[in-house]
Amino acid sequence: MTAADDPIAPVPVPALADQKGILHPGEQARHRALARLSAGPRMAEYVEWYWAVRWDLRGRAPYFAEVLPFPCVNVTFERTETQSGGFVNGVCTTKYVRELSGEGETFGMRFRAGGFGAFTGMDVGAFRDRAVALSQVLPDTDGLTERVLAASANERRRAIVEDHFAGHRAAADDTYRLVLRIVDAMEHDPELTRVDQITDRFDIPIRTLQRMFRRYVGAGPKWVLRRYRLQDGADLLARGRTDDLAALAAELGYFDQAHFSREFTAEVGMSPLEYAKNTLRSRNEVTSKI
Template structure:
């Protein structure tokens, strides 16, 4: 599955909270671990991740995330829900109820990676979660074997062995999609689709077709989602002084457009979200640091 042109991207540590809404608050209710993908699968897999929680004796908590334009293969144990699942690109805020005790071990595919790996049109999985056996009929009892392992590295090894055993040919269209998605994610000055088509010399209709086939969502949505994640991350870190300037940096026509879209996606206005995040951060800090 490897190819020398696979872009090198470091695995963000668990302390990197980008796209996680109310990040400090979430840390009270679950743990998060990330592991790098090995060379045998790194062409298509960006990294592995594990989330665990134990809410027994506590009220359920609803964890919220602004999803990336990626498909995830997950292995889950959560009450009566147990097994492996393919999670398509979620175009709205993702909300997961954490109740009782549970855990999820996941493989995060690169943008376009699942479509290239399987040869499937990823658009059919948009905003859907389906049992993995419906998509990967040879997956067998992998979920049981993964969940039986006590450590995340051992679980990663099993998943990598399964994925690495499947033949995947070189796909030049995937390479282009991956390169464009990386530029969208990393360059905050990319705020419009016409900037993308000009930089990569790709007609807009071709770009739309490639993104819907490989990613499951259009380029405009992907671009706006990355910039919205940037905005939420900056607000959670305390960037509240000039929302008009922040909106302009993110490519919005004005502050009103940014506020309207942010509120619709996140569920609260930008300043309210920032205050909530900072209050949670201060509460966590006060419990960790001794009083002076």
């Protein structure tokens, strides 16, 4: 079996040029630094990668970073002027907006879709659109946030987190493996645009699929599928794909351009063409300064 065949093989960390899900990526890059680290072998079954964001906007206006979140749980360790501590961040079904002000940092572990539910045995649907204190969810984490933030290097922070969590041994879970296979297909096969295509491909009843996704992913399969296609659309628009929005909408599985534009505008806060122009303008500003 190759890594491509195994739903829980180590996930390569995407290059920072791969900014899918990040809205206005060029503009964001001017306000914060982002780094990613691969998951270690002890946690790779459940964690995709670790990430770190740092910013120093002292003497500057706050910046509101916007993201179309992936269907996964993030555990974060944060030290900011407005919010500090350890948190379990459930799947966010709307655009996520984070105010960056003063000086701050966040170190996070991004679980695989379904990974937090499989690792903890919890119903992830209970955390949808919520951030809960880490110690309330996992009581054995007292002091973990302080140890993580006391370390300066991201690699050391990853080691502290993995040393703490790797002692937990979750039971083998075939349903989790199936969830991983389905989510991987949703994310990487652009021809999958309807839930009935999923139920046919994986020979699974719709009700069973919905229950699995609530328990492990935290959101329904239709939302997950639409979120991936919307992320695809935002990414293509940010790269300059504006010549034929009707064709783009069809590729993404929308009935027509009007349906795509309405959903995009509702989720992102501006029309597809406006978003593309905004992103291009920001990229040109960065290029001119270089």
